[in-house]
Amino acid sequence: METRQLILSPAEARIMEQGFRVVRRSVDARQRDIRVLLTVLADEHGNLLPREAEVPLYSKPVYPDVSGSAQEALVVGAGPAGLFAALTLLEHGIRPVIIERGRDVSARKRDIARLNRNMGLDPSSNYCFGEGGAGTFSDGKLFSRSKKRGDMQRVMELFHFFGAPDTVLYETHAHIGSDLLPNIIRSMRECLCAHGAEFRFGTLFDRLDPSLPTVLAIGHSAHDTYRFLAQEGVAMEAKGCAMGVRVEHPQALVNRLMYHLGGRPSDEAAALVENLGNASYSLVTQVSGTGVYSFCMCPGGHIVPAASAPETVIVNGMSARLRNSPYANSGIVVSVPPAGPAMQALAWQESLEHEAWLQAREVLGSSLQAQAPAQRLADFVEGRPSASLPACSFLPGIVPSRLDRWLPPEIGAFLRRGFRDFDRKYPGFLTNDAVVLGVESRTSSPVRLLRDPLTMQSLSHPFLYPCGEGAGYAGGITSSALDGIKAALQLCSRVQSSV
Ligand SMILES: Cc1cc2nc3c(=O)[nH]c(=O)nc-3n(C[C@H](O)[C@H](O)[C@H](O)COP(=O)(O)OP(=O)(O)OC[C@H]3O[C@@H](n4cnc5c(N)ncnc54)[C@H](O)[C@@H]3O)c2cc1C
Structure with a gap:
């Protein structure tokens, strides 16, 4: 089997993709002449393989039945880190018992629908907590900024x-x-259970049991669990995080900027978008040595209420498979270096999330549910109130607010300069057709659970294997899944070498 690399126009690439077996696809939209790079499979005579050719794409996992296994491990949290850890334990013959504070994914869907309709937040079943973790009702972008995080392709294959x-x-x-x-x-859970694993939903991990090897994959939103772990003396430190807003533009504007649509005939512009899908962006700038960057950009997506505690407003973004809403949203955040003890970092994050809630309540009064404070983008940058707000994808609704005044001055100043820089790069980005919502506070954990770099055991509690985003070693679905696999492999080798 050989591969062929092709550099094509978006229209040509779409036709090739529909007919032939593609193994790599990337888009280069830096220039007006947008190119798609395709790698396709060919046989030994150089003939391209049709899409339906019977070629094994990867080795399928084989899971033993562990229902009678004497070897058991606890997995705390059913997010990407916990689920991929559980699958790895299963693959190696260890029976995983997965405990999850939230509900199963079907019940969780209903809780999230209620939240979006302003019918109340369930603190244990929401956008962050419940089966699948923060990764379930996310955008589901499967890439990692780092190239050094182990076998990413295996994570894709398992997905x-x-x-x-x-x-x-x-x-x-x-x-x-x-x-x-x-x-x-759901399929992951069904596979795990069919082979002897056990799930316990609605179960909070609030007790340490040194006799049970434990993968600790709690995500970055379980502040109560961090506090419990701190009380128990589990080794941790403050870590750098980020704080900012979520910005939403009309998707048509982002398409125009990113695909260089200005000056093209409208049918050509429409065909480009049709062939490439809605455009995304990734922006980064340095303001006086501090990073300001876009985070989790969701083309054709929705802004979602990602709070898991009452009296807080936290925003994030997601999109459906087709990415076809008329909105493009992204976090725009400022890097915040670690300062002070770990619990102080949590308190600072929470204080801003509560402030966002207070600001919305000031406008809405006691009828406030999950609505978010918002300001038009150019007004935010120029320090003016917004007389009205544009249509927005955020289902609970937005209320006008002076984010320029109540965000911490240093965060606000960095954001303003960042937006001006982004507008220099993409003129038109800084517009009052866009809106900013506060606060985008949970881009990563402000705490790191310290572990041995080789054995991945907690430095204070060797039966604990902290991993994933909540442990401070990952930032996204793929990297969390990989970290969960690595932690589980270490746990397996320890358990199996002690038999
Ligand atoms: C709206 C949204 C969109 C996102 N979009 C993307 C994206 O497109 N691409 C991407 O890569 N990343 C995205 N992310 C981030 C991504 O979801 C996380 O990085 C990832 O889910 C982290 O995986 P994890 O397993 O470490 O933790 P989590 O997914 O947070 O899972 C932790 C689990 O542990 C459970 N838990 C916590 N404490 C306890 C306890 N004491 N007892 C029992 N259970 C507990 C929680 O309920 C949760 O289910 C998004 C996040 C959100 C909120």
Whole structure:
């Protein structure tokens, strides 16, 4: 089997992709002449293989039945880190018992629908907590900024094995979509249970049991669990995080800027978008040595209420498989260096999330549920109130607020300069057709649970294997999944060498 590399126009690439077996696809939209780079499979005579050719794409996982296994491990949290850790334990013959504070994915869907309709927040079942973790009702972008995080391709293969579309195997910027993710997560659970694993939903991890090897994959939103772990003396430190806003533009504007549509005939512009899908962006700038950057950009997506505690407003973004809403949103955040003890970092984050809630309440009064404070983008940058707000994808609703005044001055100043820089790069980005919502506070954990770099055991509690985003070693679905696999492998080798 050989591969052929092709550099094509978006229209040509779409036709090739529909007919032939593609193993890599990336888009270069830096220039007006947008190119798609495709790698396709060919046989030994150089003939391209048709899409339906029977070629094994990867080795499928084989899971033993562990129902009678004497070797057991606890997995705390059913997010990407916990689920991939559980699958790895299963593969190695250890019976995983997965405890999850939230509800199963079907019940969780209903809780999230209620939250979006301003019918109340369930603190244990929301956008962050519940089966699949923060990764379930996320955008489902499957890429990691780091190239050194182990076998990313294996994570993609497992997602594919459990139901993700073929594109996750070859897209450089693979994306699943929040409409498909719940079924994939359900398939993982069904496979685990069919082979003897056990799930306990609605179960809070609040007791340490040194006799039970434990993968600790709690995500970055379980502040109560961090506090419990701190009281128990689990080794941790403050870590750098980020704080900012979520900005939303009309998707048509982002398409125009990123695909250089200005000056093109309208049918050509429409065909480009049709062939490439809605455009995304990734922006970064340095303001006086501090990073300001876009985070979790969701083309054709929705802004979502990502709070898991009452009286807080936290925003994040997601999109469905087709990415076809008329909105483009992204976090725009400022890097915040670690300062002070770990618990202080949590308190600072929480104080801003509560402030966002207070600011919305000031406008809405006691009827406030999950609405978010918002300001038009140019007004935010120029320090003016917004007389009205544009249409926005955020289902609970937005209320006008002076984010320029109540965000911490240093964060606000960095954001303003960052937006001006982004506008210099993409003139038109800084516009009052866009809106900013506060606060985007949970881009990563402000705490790191300290562990041995080789054995991955907690420095204070060797039966604990802290991993994933909540442990401070990952930042996204793929890297959390990989970290969960690595932690589980270390746990397996320790348990199995002690037999
Ligand atoms: C709206 C949204 C969109 C996102 N979009 C993307 C994206 O497109 N691409 C991407 O790579 N990343 C995205 N992310 C981030 C991504 O979801 C996380 O990085 C990832 O889920 C972290 O995985 P994890 O397993 O470490 O933790 P989590 O997914 O947070 O899972 C932790 C789990 O542990 C459970 N838990 C916590 N404490 C306890 C306890 N004491 N007892 C029992 N259970 C507990 C929680 O309920 C949760 O289910 C998004 C996040 C959000 C909120």
